[in-house]
Amino acid sequence: MASVPVAPKRVTMAGAMRQLREEAGSYKGFWSWIATVDHKRIGVLYGVTAFLFFLIGGVEALLIRVQLAKPGADFLSPDQYNRIFTMHGTTMVFLVVMPLSAAFFNLLVPLMIGARDVAFPRMNAFSFWLFLFGGIFLNASFFLPSHGNFLKGDLGAPDGGWFGYAPLTLNRFSPGNGIDFWMLGLNVLGVASLAGGFNFIVTILNMRAPGMSLFRMPLFVWMTLVTSFLIIFAMPIIAVALFELSFDRLFGANFFNAAAGGTPLLWQHMFWLFGHPEVYILILPAMGIVSEILPTFARKPLFGYPFVVFSGVAIGFMSWGVWAHHMYTTGLGSVANSAFGISTIMISIPTGVKIFNWMATLWGGSIRFTTPLYFSVGFIAMFTIGGLTGVTHSIVPTDYQQQDTYYIVAHFHQVLFGGALFGLFGGIYYWFPKFTGRMMSEGWGKLQFWLMFIGFNLTFQPMMILGLLGMPRRVQTYPDGYGWGFWNMMATVGAFTIAVSILVFMWNVVYSLRKGAVAGPDPWDGRTLEWSIPSPPPPYNFAEIPQVHALDDFWHKKYTEDASGRPVPVPAGASDSAPEHDDGHADGHGIHMPSPSYFPLIAALGPPIIATGLIYDMAIAAVGAFVLVVGFYGWALEPATEPAE
């Protein structure tokens, strides 16, 4: 991807600036990636970065599993364990699944709606850089010298859990700077998500190709829209909670300090009012991906498209009314617990509808067993377990037993790993050819699937048993003689099996980038617009903005239905998919694309510097504010497109 550095020349400031500018616009070389505002390149950056964080979060998971493999182990100290499981959860939610979904939004939404870029390309770049710097800021906390020597195992990372329940996160109970990095880092990441959310809402509502009404949008675009709305409403809530925590920790306020009349429970209400929609922010994009993959390989349209759309929208609305099911045991009282129990029952309905619709999509099809299909079927199989264990949480009195046990850990990994990650891996296999021009290896792909599927079940099904055998979450060790050792060992073996599957995936990517079969524009006989353009797509995406006539428009340009309802290919030459009226755009000449810019990156450097300053010295915060302002000014004053030559 990023190619070799430019040949050394005599360096002058003006020369260097000119070269930076030229390279930025050239689509070649390192600096063109740094300055890119192209949604496809930003999507790749998002994906690669999120995958690197996935490796970090995965290593953290393995450390946890090694520690828990046997009773009474002391591989990790309680302090190390607490910091590592906190970072595992925080990383997987905020630095892996969310940005991996954002990678797909970036790569696909403009292509699927027939647009040349997102509505705000530079804001899109700003989102990415802020995510990257926020993630680095968060992980930098591992190395804090004030907590000792990292190499000797003195970790500085946050130790309050990804859910950060006050008052454990207050200075008195968590001295040091770990929680400071966590609360400020999450707020930086929140801004990145908000910018992305607004960008995609505006893009989807305003930039669809002519004829693409809302109900002709691919399902993935619908799920992106719902997710983006959830993001823009959910992130401000956690932002407020984190600001209050910041005031408590940095300025001695007492929002959550019961000793001074504060309310610890307030944190939980705000955190879960964000946190439950967040669950759907994590899973809806994967549902969208699966809804694209299944029809392609069943070679039938999605069964009940309007039902699937509406159930997604219904999930989006209902996700705001179930937050207190994370809080049944906090003593909210019978009325609140009954209300949230019933709302939790209700939200399972639209989720169930989707599962039946996916199965009906496969029914009667002519199913091609490709790797993306494997992952999608795996998604349905595993997500169903996650959904059904979720239903058991609506039975409030039994949840008093399961709350904070490994049963819950099993449940949400069924949803977020068996669901979201299986869907996202399926999406990688499905769209890899579109963006690299090469197919991924099916053999390695299927090997990865089976390793991951078996490893996943070995890891997380025993956890369900562990929870019912009374093993609480977030314990660094457990005594012998509790019947937990066997199941924990099984889970550890499973976790390492998953790790092997990830190595297979990485090998597959490297191998396929070099040796993969050349894909061509439409390797899967796809249904949506992205398959109508070359692989990889040119910078301007569509030489000619397509005119859309139907849902799955590209499919209908390839196939027509005969009298009995069976589709037959459109005779060669009769298709109108080729741009026949060439007005000089076919080679992309004369299409004005937004110019690359370094300013989003500069602006994105500001917030992490400000955050560092809030912890250590306000003078540093002032520097950060200056960088932010410089970035925004440069951004505002820079012409959006170069004048035509």
Next chain:
Amino acid sequence: MPVRNRHLSRFFLLASLLTVAVLLSGCGYFDSPQNVFAPHGQVAQDQKNLFFLTMWPALGVLALVEIGLLYIVIRFRHKKGDDGLPVQTHGNNTLEIGWTIAPIIMMAFFVPAVVGGIVDLGRTPKNSLVVDVTAVQWQWLFAYPVAGGGAAVQGTANELHIPINKTIDIQLKSGTGTNDVIHSFWVPKLAGKTDVIPGRANHMWIKGTDAGTYEGQCAEFCGIGHAEMRFKVVVESQADFDAFLKQQAAAQQGQDQPALAFHGE
């Protein structure tokens, strides 16, 4: 052919896992001192019953989906030589409304049981014996208010004694001031958990129906000592319990002052 083999291998995997599970169940791998399915208290028993009430329908739906999915991918797999496209069904409103309404009806049956259970557990029966439980980082302190006033009898740390077949009103308090973190009181074989939150008076009730010693553990992450924040609950006859209180009260008289005093604080 390779496709079919893969499904077979998946089937064998499931079958062998199931066999292993059955074998293990005979070897004690499904038991634990904290097993929620082996209750010795009324609350835990009610919670277990309610769990099974929903577990069987849930397993039924699970089997329907998983077996259905397996059947569909085998039956409708692409067959060599058949390169025509399948019939392009776009949906079926009757069917879809059906599978929206069916689960609603099914779930509606759970609602009375859920609400009934919540109300039952939320209302402490009259004439319950009050026990004051204080959670601090990282231990449990127990005190037994004396009927008719006076200083409470202090128990020993991390060991709660209760009389058998009597409802106990557990009053939960975090920290000796309001200066501690959130903990959660949990004795899996007696009852589900309730959080212990600073500045908040939570309570729950339990009733031990079999004499014995049961394991309890803090269930809310509370810092470095969380995993070790364990305690025992001794369910004993009323006579033994009275003797225990008497012994504790005598020990207390020997001291200058009680370690902790909750009443009149």
